[in-house]
Amino acid sequence: MRGCRPCRTPARHWSVSGFAVSVLRRVCMSSKFSCIKSHCFQVIFNRNHASRRNLKISCFQDSATKYFDFVVIGSGVAGLRYALEVSKRGSVAVITKAEPHESNTNYAQGGVSAVLCPSDSVENHMRDTIVAGVHLCDEETVRVVCTEGPDRIKELIAIGALFDHGEDGNLHLAREGGHSHRRIVHAADMTGREIERALLKAVDDDPNISIFEHHFAIDLLTSQDESDIYCHGVDTLNTETQQVVRFISKVTLLASGGAGHIYPTTTNPLVATGDGVAMAHRAQAVISNMEFVQFHPTALADEGLPIKPNKRRENAFLITEAVRGDGGILYNQSMQRFMPLYDEREELAPRDVVARSIDDQLKKRGKKYVLLDISHKPRQEILAHFPNIAAECLQYGLDITSMPIPVVPAAHYMCGGVQAGLHGETNIKGLYVAGEVACTGLHGANRLASNSLLEALVFARRAVRPSIDHLECLSLNIQDSNMWARPVLPLSLKSNTVRDIMLQTRVIRTELQSIMWESVGIVRSTSRLKTAEWKIGELEIEWEKFLFRQGWELTMVGLEACEMRNLFCCAKLVVNSALARRESRGLHFTEDFPYLEESKRKPTIILPSSSLKLTWSSRQLHKEPH
Amino acid sequence: MANKLRRLLVFSHDIGNPRVGLVLGHARSLSSSSPAPPEAERRAVVEDEKKGEERNGPGSEGRKVDGEDEEGDDDNGGVYANKVTGEVGGPRGPEPTRYGDWERGGRCSDF
Numbered sequence: 001m002r003g004c005r006p007c008r009t010p011a012r013h014w015s016v017s018g019f020a021v022s023v024l025r026r027v028c029m030s031s032k033f034s035c036i037k038s039h040c041f042q043v044i045f046n047r048n049h050a051s052r053r054n055l056k057i058s059c060f061q062d063s064a065t066k067y068f069d070f071v072v073i074g075s076g077v078a079g080l081r082y083a084l085e086v087s088k089r090g091s092v093a094v095i096t097k098a099e100p101h102e103s104n105t106n107y108a109q110g111g112v113s114a115v116l117c118p119s120d121s122v123e124n125h126m127r128d129t130i131v132a133g134v135h136l137c138d139e140e141t142v143r144v145v146c147t148e149g150p151d152r153i154k155e156l157i158a159i160g161a162l163f164d165h166g167e168d169g170n171l172h173l174a175r176e177g178g179h180s181h182r183r184i185v186h187a188a189d190m191t192g193r194e195i196e197r198a199l200l201k202a203v204d205d206d207p208n209i210s211i212f213e214h215h216f217a218i219d220l221l222t223s224q225d226e227s228d229i230y231c232h233g234v235d236t237l238n239t240e241t242q243q244v245v246r247f248i249s250k251v252t253l254l255a256s257g258g259a260g261h262i263y264p265t266t267t268n269p270l271v272a273t274g275d276g277v278a279m280a281h282r283a284q285a286v287i288s289n290m291e292f293v294q295f296h297p298t299a300l301a302d303e304g305l306p307i308k309p310n311k312r313r314e315n316a317f318l319i320t321e322a323v324r325g326d327g328g329i330l331y332n333q334s335m336q337r338f339m340p341l342y343d344e345r346e347e348l349a350p351r352d353v354v355a356r357s358i359d360d361q362l363k364k365r366g367k368k369y370v371l372l373d374i375s376h377k378p379r380q381e382i383l384a385h386f387p388n389i390a391a392e393c394l395q396y397g398l399d400i401t402s403m404p405i406p407v408v409p410a411a412h413y414m415c416g417g418v419q420a421g422l423h424g425e426t427n428i429k430g431l432y433v434a435g436e437v438a439c440t441g442l443h444g445a446n447r448l449a450s451n452s453l454l455e456a457l458v459f460a461r462r463a464v465r466p467s468i469d470h471l472e473c474l475s476l477n478i479q480d481s482n483m484w485a486r487p488v489l490p491l492s493l494k495s496n497t498v499r500d501i502m503l504q505t506r507v508i509r510t511e512l513q514s515i516m517w518e519s520v521g522i523v524r525s526t527s528r529l530k531t532a533e534w535k536i537g538e539l540e541i542e543w544e545k546f547l548f549r550q551g552w553e554l555t556m557v558g559l560e561a562c563e564m565r566n567l568f569c570c571a572k573l574v575v576n577s578a579l580a581r582r583e584s585r586g587l588h589f590t591e592d593f594p595y596l597e598e599s600k601r602k603p604t605i606i607l608p609s610s611s612l613k614l615t616w617s618s619r620q621l622h623k624e625p626h
Numbered sequence: 627m628a629n630k631l632r633r634l635l636v637f638s639h640d641i642g643n644p645r646v647g648l649v650l651g652h653a654r655s656l657s658s659s660s661p662a663p664p665e666a667e668r669r670a671v672v673e674d675e676k677k678g679e680e681r682n683g684p685g686s687e688g689r690k691v692d693g694e695d696e697e698g699d700d701d702n703g704g705v706y707a708n709k710v711t712g713e714v715g716g717p718r719g720p721e722p723t724r725y726g727d728w729e730r731g732g733r734c735s736d737f
Contacts, residue, residue, distance in 0.1 A: 172716060176726060178726070296734065387731040
């Protein structure tokens with residue numbers, strides 16, 4: 001039947017990759033009964049209130065397809081905070097690719113910034129944010145975040161997060177670089193972990209929220225209706241059971257975090273492979289400001305340690321600025337002190353300058369690390385102030401009281417991502433974003449310390465209202481869950497072949513990271529970026545050819561292969577964005593345009609790619625290739 | 627997404643040339659276009675903290691984080707309270723943010 005007689009909702013004409021698919025049935029809701037008929041399946045509704053608005057779909061337990069009102073991709077602070085709110089209005093699935101606590105949030109150990117001191121002001125926080133962002137921030141976003149921050153902190157406390165207090169009973173507020181006032185709320189030095197703990201506990205206690213761990217998100221399920229794109233859910237791979245699970249949802253929140261692993265040295269945990277940005281880009285979402293990648297200048301460089309760690313370090317050990325502040329000196333491997341060449345403030349120059357200087361030295365000399373030497377200070381002082389560094393280095397045969405520390409910059413945070421409006425909305429209807437995966441306009445060209453947890457909290461909350469509105473106006477149009485071809489496991493391939501593919505993919509990943517570090521690092525140039533563009537393109541073609549030679553098919557999925565697609569996608573977005581910005585601003589520095597250009601003070605926007613020349617990595621897996 | 631191209635609030639005292647670092651010899655200027663707390667301000671913050679430490683008695687700089695330092699008192703039923711900042715249950719030893727980033731024992735966890 002076309003359309004629903006009682007409520008007269010007309011059927012919609014859907015287009016999916018050139019095919020017209022008509023909706024053959026509508027769900028008819030009235031206060032007396034609810035019914036749905038489908039030629040493919042039956043869904044049973046639980047009507048717990050008389051009101052038609054408070055309808056919940058019970059999870060239809062077909063193991064291959066699950067139905068929820070809300071699906072959240074990612075279990076960091078943004079995803080969990082959102083889940084706790086929307087669970088009051090419907091069923092929620094939280095999908096996370098490893099353990100729930102394995103997210104960048106958990107490693108965000110500093111604090112959350114908010115105006116909580118009477119002598120502080122929203123205007124101050126705004127100004128600090130905008131100055132740090134080199135005026136590329138969206139003013140309204142900054143105002144909203146700085147204004148709503150304090151309430152979000154209070155809610156966190158109400159949810160059970162324990163932050164440090166002063167003797168006067170008030171929250172203890174610290175002050176970090178770039179802040180004009182004390183405003184960092186923290187829990188010892190494990191704020192992210194504490195917030196994550198509190199949120200996870202609340203989520204576990206919430207009967208409306210189901211967490212699906214070890215579910216890797218593959219591609220968003222979308223359809224197009226003339227000029228509008230709609231998101232209907234997400235395909236996932238259960239990496240424990242090696243099964244594809246399709247989630248159909250009315251509303252999807254993408255909160256999948258960062259993409260540190262496009263670089264070889266990063267503070268991010270292994271899960272941060274840019275899955276969200278890549279999926280959104282493939283689904284035709286607008287991406288913004290990907291060139292602004294934040295690096296920390298001095299991470300411990302394993303290559304320089306006398307005893308090499310036998311396992312590759314998953315997230316970098318950052319050496320604090322306090323080492324330089326206390327008198328540490330930077331040398332290149334020829335034992336030349338190089339900071340005076342770059343800045344009169346020498347080792348005390350701003351972090352960005354230090355990062356660029358180190359990067360420049362490494363590129364010029366073709367080396368993998370520089371040296372940070374504190375050994376000229378008294379031994380007891382070094383051990384008292386920096387016991388963690390001392391202990392870590394000693395494990396690998398390095399005594400920092402007598403030898404310099406090998407350091408290299410590490411990728412830390414992506415300021416850019418999926419372009420979001422003031423409520424986390426994207427250009428795809430039913431798709432919202434929050435957290436590091438989003439580009440909300442808060443960070444601009446550089447993130448202010450401790451603003452990332454704040455951004456996640458504020459936008460997770462702001463996305464709730466429009467999500468609920470979207471849910472309620474959708475009038476429960478259950479899609480034919482088979483409208484999109486299902487991804488398949490590589491069961492037809494021999495296990496040797498699958499293993500070879502996995503190994504080769506790891507090699508390719510290392511190569512991609514190498515290209516990114518060499519050519520899309522901290523100090524950039526047009527020629528190096530163009531080289532990167534070409535090399536990455538070639539590498540991707542080479543990898544895909546290898547895959548398909550081994551018998552890989554277009555709709556096949558595997559964790560390593562899917563992560564590799566996403567890494568390629570994010571890497572290309574970073575390169576293209578960097579090429580597009582012909583000025584230097586904040587985190588993006590290019591030798592060919594080394595100064596700020598007022599006329600260039602706008603975000604870098606990447607629109608959905610045309611369907612020409614798309615690689616396998618660039619397409620949603622369920623689409624038929626042209 | 628027209629809202630993304632809205633006019634940004636501009637602070638006149640910050641427009642203009644980036645701070646240019648001193649260039650010596652053949653090295654290029656890698657001046658920062660993003661500001662950071664001025665060196666003087668940072669030194670002042672550090673000095674405040676150091677003064678705080680000195681106030682608590684000589685040799686306080688040599689205290690380790692393992693609970694041996696006497697900067698705070700344990701009158702609150704065994705919970706450590708920092709005499710300088712008034713923070714209860716916080717980290718012992720030098721202020722983690724004294725150089726702008728968040729550090730404990732030398733490892734930076736936020737910046």
